[in-house]
Amino acid sequence: xxxxxxxxxKLLEWKETTKxxxxxxxxxxxxxxxxxxxxxxxxxxxxxxxxxDFNKANKSIKEAFDNLNDLDVFYQKLSLEMNxxxxxxxxxxxFDEIQKFPKAREAVKYLVEDxxxxxxxxxxxxxxxxxxxxxxxxxxxxxxxxxxxxFEEFMVYMGEELLLEYIKDCxxxxxxxxxxxxxxxxxxxxxxxxxxGMPQALKVYKENNKDFFLAxxxxxxxxxxxxxxxxxxxxxYNSKVSAIFENIPGFLSNSSKRIVLTKVSNNDSFAIYxxxxxxxxxSKICNLCYxxxxxxxxxxxxxxxxxxxxxxxxxxxxxxxxxxxxxxxxNQLYKNIMQDKFSLNKGMLYENVIAQMLISLGKQLYYYTxxxxxxxxxxxxxxxxxxxxxxxxxxxFPLEVKSSKNYQALSLNKFKNxxxxxxxxxxxxxxxxxxxxxxxxxxxxxxxxxxxN
Numbered sequence: 001x002x003x004x005x006x007x008x009x010k011l012l013e014w015k016e017t018t019k020x021x022x023x024x025x026x027x028x029x030x031x032x033x034x035x036x037x038x039x040x041x042x043x044x045x046x047x048x049x050x051x052x053d054f055n056k057a058n059k060s061i062k063e064a065f066d067n068l069n070d071l072d073v074f075y076q077k078l079s080l081e082m083n084x085x086x087x088x089x090x091x092x093x094x095f096d097e098i099q100k101f102p103k104a105r106e107a108v109k110y111l112v113e114d115x116x117x118x119x120x121x122x123x124x125x126x127x128x129x130x131x132x133x134x135x136x137x138x139x140x141x142x143x144x145x146x147x148x149x150x151f152e153e154f155m156v157y158m159g160e161e162l163l164l165e166y167i168k169d170c171x172x173x174x175x176x177x178x179x180x181x182x183x184x185x186x187x188x189x190x191x192x193x194x195x196x197g198m199p200q201a202l203k204v205y206k207e208n209n210k211d212f213f214l215a216x217x218x219x220x221x222x223x224x225x226x227x228x229x230x231x232x233x234x235x236x237y238n239s240k241v242s243a244i245f246e247n248i249p250g251f252l253s254n255s256s257k258r259i260v261l262t263k264v265s266n267n268d269s270f271a272i273y274x275x276x277x278x279x280x281x282x283s284k285i286c287n288l289c290y291x292x293x294x295x296x297x298x299x300x301x302x303x304x305x306x307x308x309x310x311x312x313x314x315x316x317x318x319x320x321x322x323x324x325x326x327x328x329x330x331n332q333l334y335k336n337i338m339q340d341k342f343s344l345n346k347g348m349l350y351e352n353v354i355a356q357m358l359i360s361l362g363k364q365l366y367y368y369t370x371x372x373x374x375x376x377x378x379x380x381x382x383x384x385x386x387x388x389x390x391x392x393x394x395x396x397f398p399l400e401v402k403s404s405k406n407y408q409a410l411s412l413n414k415f416k417n418x419x420x421x422x423x424x425x426x427x428x429x430x431x432x433x434x435x436x437x438x439x440x441x442x443x444x445x446x447x448x449x450x451x452x453n
């Protein structure tokens with residue numbers, strides 16, 4: 001059984017609305033399934049399709065891009081080399097891993113103007129400056145991001161569509177799930193958190209009787225691919241990118257969750273790490289969350305770039321990055337987390353997976369802290385701030401993430417009192433059932449998609 005991806009509907013919308021007037025660029029981290037969904041789309045929606053993987057493309061195909069004055073010859077070469085007949089307005093051409101051959105991306109302008117075939121580009125590290133510095137970015141291009149498998153897609157893949165519908169119905173009615181169903185939903189959520197959303201790891205997990213360790217082997221292969229990308233692509237500052245990447249579990253384990261430079265180097269200033277951080281964010285390997293200094297105005301307007309939380313793009317990968325293969329080999333650590341007998345770093349995993357889920361919903365990540373000069377400490381810390389992006393009736397939605405069933409909401413209550421006129425609804429994400437507490441909507445993490453979709 002293939003994993004059904006919601007992005008497929010966006011591909012259909014692009015095909016139906018643009019009718020060949022724009023190419024589609026699918027960008028995302030390595031191994032999130034870009035090539036798979038593009039090929040599946042080509043197979044289902046076109047009379048024929050060609051996929052050119054620029055990791056493997058031969059010299060003849062690459063040389064075809066040297067002369068675009070005669071597109072008849074150009075398309076003839078592609079058709080012959082790939083041994084696929086092309087049909088006008090009924091064929092799709094996929095340029096896979098296009099960051100490996102920027103000349104093909106630049107050619108998109110002329111291929112779209114010609115209009116013979118639909119064009120999809122897929123790639124990782126596309127936004128990185130090294131990959132676009134010497135080309136003209138085509139304006140005839142629509143861009144969409146692809147992320148790891150989200151929780152809804154995970155539920156469908158695990159055969160839990162009915163439970164997913166029940167969760168959404170309960171959220172809309174603002175009632176808790178029946179307790180047995182709540183426990184089952186939380187169990188599935190913890191499975192998702194530990195396995196993650198990288199398609200190959202998820203398939204191995206399901207096809208091998210839910211073996212966490214076999215999924216871990218796949219995830220470690222992906223982490224090594226990321227390490228190779230860092231070495232090859234971030235040439236000017238790869239050591240700093242690597243240092244941040246390897247220290248992500250350490251950053252997320254401290255109370256503030258934000259990057260602490262002393263864990264990277266005792267001598268460097270934050271400014272030195274600006275570009276390496278942006279590299280990790282642009283590569284989609286990590287999700288960056290910036291501090292907002294004034295929630296009274298648009299969150300982006302008061303973003304403080306010097307205070308950053310760096311979440312792993314996939315929480316399953318974070319698990320494999322945080323713990324050695326020996327720690328995970330006997331499945332005891334997985335068992336302890338699934339049975340709520342493991343407290344160390346559980347908060348790190350919960351907060352990371354919520355960040356991952358918000359990003360997949362198209363949300364920008366911001367957080368808020370307030371430093372009290374009298375007590376010399378932060379007296380308010382809000383994990384995430386969301387906004388409704390309205391220019392007329394601007395509202396913010398503060399979210400606190402609690403991995404324990406026993407907690408206090410001192411920061412959120414204080415924040416709620418100070419900024420009451422701007423708050424739409426304050427939320428606590430916790431392992432317990434849905435409830436209202438002091439005008440705060442407390443929901444289990446499996447309801448997040450229903451709340452913000």
